[in-house]
Amino acid sequence: MTRLWDKGAPLDAKVLRYTAGEDHALDDRLVAYDVEGSIAHAAGLHAAGLLATEDLEALTAALREIAASHARGEWRVTLEQEDGQTAIESLLTAKVGEAGGRIHLGRSRNDQVLTALRLYLRDAVEELRAGAQGVADALHELAARHGDVALPGYTHMQQAMPSSVALWAGGFAAEVHDDAEGLRLAHRRIGRNPLGSAAGYGTPGLPLDRDVTRAALHFPVNHEPVTAVQLSRGKAEAQVLFEIALLMTDLGRLASDLLLFYTQEFAFVSLPDAFTTGSSIMPQKRNPDVFELIRGRTMSAQACLAEALGLIAKLPSGYQRDLQLLKAPLFRGIDLALQTLDILPSALAGVAFRPGNIALDPAIHAAEQANRLVVEEGIPFREAYRRVGAALGKKD
Numbered sequence: 001m002t003r004l005w006d007k008g009a010p011l012d013a014k015v016l017r018y019t020a021g022e023d024h025a026l027d028d029r030l031v032a033y034d035v036e037g038s039i040a041h042a043a044g045l046h047a048a049g050l051l052a053t054e055d056l057e058a059l060t061a062a063l064r065e066i067a068a069s070h071a072r073g074e075w076r077v078t079l080e081q082e083d084g085q086t087a088i089e090s091l092l093t094a095k096v097g098e099a100g101g102r103i104h105l106g107r108s109r110n111d112q113v114l115t116a117l118r119l120y121l122r123d124a125v126e127e128l129r130a131g132a133q134g135v136a137d138a139l140h141e142l143a144a145r146h147g148d149v150a151l152p153g154y155t156h157m158q159q160a161m162p163s164s165v166a167l168w169a170g171g172f173a174a175e176v177h178d179d180a181e182g183l184r185l186a187h188r189r190i191g192r193n194p195l196g197s198a199a200g201y202g203t204p205g206l207p208l209d210r211d212v213t214r215a216a217l218h219f220p221v222n223h224e225p226v227t228a229v230q231l232s233r234g235k236a237e238a239q240v241l242f243e244i245a246l247l248m249t250d251l252g253r254l255a256s257d258l259l260l261f262y263t264q265e266f267a268f269v270s271l272p273d274a275f276t277t278g279s280s281i282m283p284q285k286r287n288p289d290v291f292e293l294i295r296g297r298t299m300s301a302q303a304c305l306a307e308a309l310g311l312i313a314k315l316p317s318g319y320q321r322d323l324q325l326l327k328a329p330l331f332r333g334i335d336l337a338l339q340t341l342d343i344l345p346s347a348l349a350g351v352a353f354r355p356g357n358i359a360l361d362p363a364i365h366a367a368e369q370a371n372r373l374v375v376e377e378g379i380p381f382r383e384a385y386r387r388v389g390a391a392l393g394k395k396d
Contacts, residue, residue: 016082019321024077026327027084028070030116031077034084035067037115038092040216041107041195047212050106055099062095063088084116085109106206108199110230110319117327119217121190121240124334125183128240131341132180132247138345139173146353151268152360159361161368165353172254179247186243189236193219197226200318230319234312237330241305244337245298251340252298255291258351262288267357272350290347297336304333363392 027034042059045051051059066088069075081087093100147166152159195217196203196210210222223229261268271288279285307329311322366388373384 017079019082021324022328023083023324024079024081024087026331027077027087029331030113030120031070031084031088032067033116033119034088034112035063036119037112037195037213037217038088038103039063040213041112042103043216044195044208044210044212045103045105047209048106048207050206050208051102055096055102058096058099059092059103062092062100065095066091083109083113085112106198106203106208107195110199111194111197114194114229114233115217117330118190118192118194118219118236121236122187125186125190125240128244128247128334128337128341129180129183131338132176132183134345135251135341135348136173136176136180138348139169139176142348142351143169143173149353149355149358150360151353151358152364159364162360162364168257172250175250176247179243179250182243182246183240186236186239189232189239191220192223192232193217193221194223194229197223197229200227200230202226227317230323231317233319233323234308234326237326238305238308238312241301241308241330241333244333245301245305248298248301248337248340251344252295255294258291259288259295262291268353270352270354272347275347275350290343294340294344297340300336301333304329304336366392 039060042051042056042063046053046056075087075091077084077087081090089100089104092103143166147164147169149165151163151165151168153161153163153167155161193210193214195213196208213219214222223232258269258271260266262271271286271291273286275288275290276286277289279287308326311325311329315322370381370384370388373379373387374381377384
């Protein structure tokens with residue numbers, strides 16, 4: 001197997017396993033994006049007079065077939081190939097011969113990988129936003145079904161002021177909408193074309209126009225200067241993971257409320273049997289595992305962010321192999337968020353509030369009574385506070 005960096009010396013099998021790690025398997029999700037970037041790069045070489053028209057046509061057709069065959073499951077990136085870039089270029093050369101060896105002119109694996117990652121992130125962010133919208137819609141639907149049901153509003157885990165299912169579900173829906181907006185803002189960092197920066201210092205001696213690949217790949221701007229490209233590695237990834245962590249925190253808190261409401265002591269809600277499991281020893285048990293795992297995966301999302309930030313925290317400028325390790329927490333964080341967003345709307349559709357079990361402490365209206373005294377009698381709020389407290393038998 002000839003690798004893109006091959007110098008003719010054999011590679012120790014242990015070194016290959018350690019340095020490639022799981023990268024070859026992770027690269028499978030980037031194949032279509034790598035092909036997209038490679039077609040754009042070939043077009044840029046052609047526009048600069050560095051690639052003949054017949055070579056461009058042959059490369060484009062072969063690359064599209066490589067992507068299609070991968071999508072059909074006919075091949076996967078192997079450990080021996082080390083990464084997706086080597087796999088694609090090897091397949092390309094096998095298909096078109098010498099022309100396949102021309103495509104790497106003016107490109108490094110550094111800008112090649114980053115281009116594929118940014119194209120992937122562009123789609124992943126939109127999928128996450130759509131999933132968040134689906135959860136918000138499910139919360140609005142829950143409010144429409146049970147919105148008039150009175151709920152106690154809690155502070156310090158004590159009944160504090162009156163609320164309702166509409167207010168409770170609406171609050172979570174608003175925050176999930178806000179999380180979706182945070183994800184949208186990640187496009188500012190994702191939308192910078194890294195092609196043409198090569199290993200981080202440009203392509204001296206080549207008349208490449210970076211706007212050709214920028215336009216072909218629909219990037220709003222080129223990433224400038226070229227030395228900033230490798231310095232940016234991990235930042236867009238961390239921003240996406242940060243927004244995922246915030247989103248998962250909101251979903252975890254939603255799950256935590258429902259888990260409390262589902263206890264026999266509260267019994268505010270019933271959950272659908274399809275989203276609960278049984279006990280191996282206690283015949284009566286129905287366990288709310290889906291919501292427990294949503295709550296637990298909040299920490300998993302935070303760990304993905306911490307791992308990504310830790311990897312880049314003290315790196316010197318330029319490319320470092322440590323950056324390869326960003327893919328694992330990035331993909332893991334995206335996957336766990338997408339899985340959660342996929343299951344939660346169906347779970348929420350089966351949540352039913354049980355108003356007969358929801359009792360509000362009569363004292364829950366105390367703040368409203370104090371406010372009314374201020375309005376009706378014109379007394380200071382602190383005086384109204386003391387009078388209502390005294391009437392309720394409170395000292396303070």
